[in-house]
Amino acid sequence: MAKPAPLLQGTLDLIVLELLRSEPTNGYDLAQRIQAVSRDVLQVNAGSLYPALYRLEERGLVKAAWKETDTGRRAKVYSLTAAGRKALESQRAEWARFAGALSHILKRA
Amino acid sequence: MAKPAPLLQGTLDLIVLELLRSEPTNGYDLAQRIQAVSRDVLQVNAGSLYPALYRLEERGLVKAAWKETDTGRRAKVYSLTAAGRKALESQRAEWARFAGALSHILKRA
DNA sequence: GATCACTAGGTTGTCTAGTTATATAGACGG
């Protein structure tokens, strides 16, 4: 297994917002999902994820609610706010622009 | 004109290596090229570029040589070393992996 | 010949955000 790429700074928010859009969940699960859905290419460690979630919450892009999991554990479930959905759209667009420009540079082989 | 996206941390090296591969040049010109070839999507700050060039030189990925431009100005012309070409290949691959994974996440709309 | 714009290289200080390491605590299996 190739070692997971370090997350490019700035992309974690986008990933988190996107995953929360498709389904609200907690931090721990989010980390698992990121790894799973990227087929182990991406990996986020807890020390990056939790602070990122706080930042998003402070900015009003996500909201948190303590809930019980089906196994009886407490978990802080995050979901997108309206502002979060908006931010997701603009971050998606920004990523598309950036990735497009970079791959254009790389393709002029 | 949309304002240029901030460079994602870690991608500047890749861009620089790629542009130097296709043609050795100096820092100032490099900055212009990045903007031009990305159609103004990408833009590098001098305060980012010069330190980046030093780092690349320290790591032995590029080498510098003072030359005179055709207009009689001194300029530090950077070119890729063999190690630089190797590093470029692996950074291209890493970018492809990362961008692929991320766009995969975003496409499961 | 003063002023301005452009080429060219550089530094400093600040801030964001990701990494590693560590801690806590409840649940569950053996």
Place this chain on the structure above:
DNA sequence: CCGTCTATATAACTAGACAACCTAGTGATC
């Protein structure tokens, strides 16, 4: 009762990008 998994959290460190400067030479314009 011990280890492992779930789950959250924080502190210390670090890389690298940014804004805001500075120097100096060239060439045009007024």
